Amino acid sequence: MTETTHGGAVGVKPPPTPDDRLSPADLAAKYGLSVSGARPSLAEYVRQLWARRHFIVAFSRAKLTAQYSQAKLGQLWQVATPLLNATVYFFIFGLLLGGRSGTPGGEQNYIPFLVTGVFVFTFTQTSVLNGVRAISGNLGLVRALHFPRASLPISISLQQLQQLLYSMIVLVAILVGFGHFPTWSWLLIFPTLACQFLFNTGMALIMARLGSKTPDLAQLMPFILRTWMYGSGVMFPLEPMLRDRAHAPGWLVDIVQANPAAVFMDLMRFSFIDGYTSADLPPHVWALALGWGLLIGIGGFVFFWKSEERYGRG
Amino acid sequence: MAVAEDTQEETKTLQQQAGAPAQQEPWIPTVIAEDLHIVYRVYGGAKGKGSATAALNRIVRRKPGGGSVREVHAVKGVSFTAYRGQAVGLIGSNGSGKSTLLRAIAGLLPAESGRVYTNGQPSLLGVNAALMNDLTGERNVVLGGLAMGMSRDEVAERYQGIVDFSGINEKGDFITLPMRTYSSGMSARLRFSIAAAKDHDVLMIDEALATGDKKFQRRSEQRVRELREEAGTVFLVSHNNKSIRDTCERTLWLEKGELVHDGPTEEVLKEYEKFTGK
Numbered sequence: 214m215t216e217t218t219h220g221g222a223v224g225v226k227p228p229p230t231p232d233d234r235l236s237p238a239d240l241a242a243k244y245g246l247s248v249s250g251a252r253p254s255l256a257e258y259v260r261q262l263w264a265r266r267h268f269i270v271a272f273s274r275a276k277l278t279a280q281y282s283q284a285k286l287g288q289l290w291q292v293a294t295p296l297l298n299a300t301v302y303f304f305i306f307g308l309l310l311g312g313r314s315g316t317p318g319g320e321q322n323y324i325p326f327l328v329t330g331v332f333v334f335t336f337t338q339t340s341v342l343n344g345v346r347a348i349s350g351n352l353g354l355v356r357a358l359h360f361p362r363a364s365l366p367i368s369i370s371l372q373q374l375q376q377l378l379y380s381m382i383v384l385v386a387i388l389v390g391f392g393h394f395p396t397w398s399w400l401l402i403f404p405t406l407a408c409q410f411l412f413n414t415g416m417a418l419i420m421a422r423l424g425s426k427t428p429d430l431a432q433l434m435p436f437i438l439r440t441w442m443y444g445s446g447v448m449f450p451l452e453p454m455l456r457d458r459a460h461a462p463g464w465l466v467d468i469v470q471a472n473p474a475a476v477f478m479d480l481m482r483f484s485f486i487d488g489y490t491s492a493d494l495p496p497h498v499w500a501l502a503l504g505w506g507l508l509i510g511i512g513g514f515v516f517f518w519k520s521e522e523r524y525g526r527g
Numbered sequence: 528m529a530v531a532e533d534t535q536e537e538t539k540t541l542q543q544q545a546g547a548p549a550q551q552e553p554w555i556p557t558v559i560a561e562d563l564h565i566v567y568r569v570y571g572g573a574k575g576k577g578s579a580t581a582a583l584n585r586i587v588r589r590k591p592g593g594g595s596v597r598e599v600h601a602v603k604g605v606s607f608t609a610y611r612g613q614a615v616g617l618i619g620s621n622g623s624g625k626s627t628l629l630r631a632i633a634g635l636l637p638a639e640s641g642r643v644y645t646n647g648q649p650s651l652l653g654v655n656a657a658l659m660n661d662l663t664g665e666r667n668v669v670l671g672g673l674a675m676g677m678s679r680d681e682v683a684e685r686y687q688g689i690v691d692f693s694g695i696n697e698k699g700d701f702i703t704l705p706m707r708t709y710s711s712g713m714s715a716r717l718r719f720s721i722a723a724a725k726d727h728d729v730l731m732i733d734e735a736l737a738t739g740d741k742k743f744q745r746r747s748e749q750r751v752r753e754l755r756e757e758a759g760t761v762f763l764v765s766h767n768n769k770s771i772r773d774t775c776e777r778t779l780w781l782e783k784g785e786l787v788h789d790g791p792t793e794e795v796l797k798e799y800e801k802f803t804g805k
Contacts, residue, residue, distance in 0.1 A: 225777035225791050227554035227610065237561035241644035244556050249643040250634020268673035275670060279661040282705065354659065356635060359648045360674045525635055
């Protein structure tokens with residue numbers, strides 16, 4: 214069909230040139246055209262992403278302010294939601310089920326222990342949950358404009374980091390209220406947060422790719438995350454609970470304690486709470502934190518990049 | 528490259544005939560489509576997607592490779608080459624594959640077979656391409672600009688131009704309201720203004736010019752002309768033959784995923800109008 218129309222057109226096709234003998238691929242090569250929608254190399258992808266760093270920051274900040282724009286209390290909910298959660302857990306797990314026993318440093322440490330745990334776990338939890346919708350929830354943007362898609366999950370985990378930093382103000386107030394004043398060990402929250410941020414970003418990237426293919430994950434993930442939360446000792450001390458109450462074998466305790474959420478919570482509590490000593494930390498906890506951060510962070514990035522050309526389809 | 532003198536002369540006269548803008552280097556290809564086929568795979572398109580028993584049934588009885596996948600062959604072997612400074616119209620009845628073809632050129636849909644080569648990254652501007660509805664128009668302008676790869680300074684520099692072009696603020700301070708409060712015409716105008724603020728090598732417009740009032744249509748047609756003069760290539764999908772006539776000198780006519788006719792706009796539109804019985 215196209216063959217016959219080629220000759221007849223006037224003014225919209227070039228006159229005969231040596232180019233006519235070239236195949237489309239050679240012609241494209243001659244004028245520096247590239248295959249549309251091809252995936253860039255990993256190094257090129259990182260470079261593109263770096264070029265969009267302002268977009269990533271602006272996007273996460275915009276999402277943060279938009280998140281509660283329909284609520285009357287606005288930004289207050291950023292802190293109020295985890296606090297309300299912590300209150301519920303305090304009554305159910307702390308008072309009713311006796312989760313306070315075995316809290317490192319004594320039962321008076323339970324509330325700082327619980328609130329730190331809730332805030333730190335919420336950081337990972339919301340990164341994962343929002344990561345599922347990073348691509349599928351921004352399809353309009355993905356289909357309209359071209360930018361490295363990893364910007365979206367990365368800005369989601371950045372948004373959660375900003376939110377956590379706001380929550381930290383409340384956390385510090387609670388800590389001081391319970392007699393835990395700032396010491397040098399508080400500085401340890403920075404390496405911990407860096408590792409956790411890396412881990413969360415990787416998780417958000419992984420979930421974004423999975424969620425763009427399987428939207429059902431948005432329904433499934435809340436259950437998986439709740440199981441993860443109960444299994445990581447957010448509202449009770451993990452080791453005493455497993456060893457003394459459930460009589461779990463030692464290797465099982467080690468495995469549960471090595472899970473990233475438990476590792477990051479342990480380190481944050483160790484940094485913040487006075488009675489929480491290094492004896493309460495599982496072995497090799499810093500190596501585990503760094504390992505999880507690097508493994509999931511880099512692995513998630515590569516995993517996401519592998520599918521870059523396929524986001525936003527259908 | 529060595530081009531014979533007489534060839535260049537010929538090129539110039541041809542361009543003058545077609546009314547194309549003067550180019551320093553004539554006939555540089557910007558988009559090459561080579562025997563392009565696009566197939567959509569629709570999962571569970573057969574029946575009973577909503578009912579739980581049907582869903583279970585599908586999971587339990589899944590044959591290897593998936594039983595309930597339907598294939599829709601939307602574009603069948605389209606080849607063409609578009610050149611710098613050209614405005615190309617795409618016409619055809621509903622469901623003939625126009626938008627699909629545009630999305631394939633933009634690299635948003637993978638080709639089943641064949642290839643599309645483009646110069647730089649083509650940008651597709653569609654009516655349904657929503658930005659972020661819960662953010663203000665202001666934020667959308669900034670974010671859209673940053674996402675397209677402008678620097679902060681460039682965005683700040685062009686911000687006023689974008690807002691003025693969109694005409695959002697003509698009837699009061701609407702740019703500081705969330706985009707969900709905009710009428711569909713207003714948000715389409717803002718989207719077009721954001722995307723048109725950058726000089727694209729290849730810009731594709733999917734019926735966006737149809738939205739907005741007369742004044743805005745004139746402004747956007749003017750902007751399309753400017754983009755062409757800046758050595759870009761513009762593709763325009765429209766059911767409005769007049770806007771194709773006004774903007775494009777070349778037109779592709781697609782029907783059932785096949786390229787029926789590719790030639791000067793007048794010639795193709797005449798046949799198309801005969802076909803549609805106008």
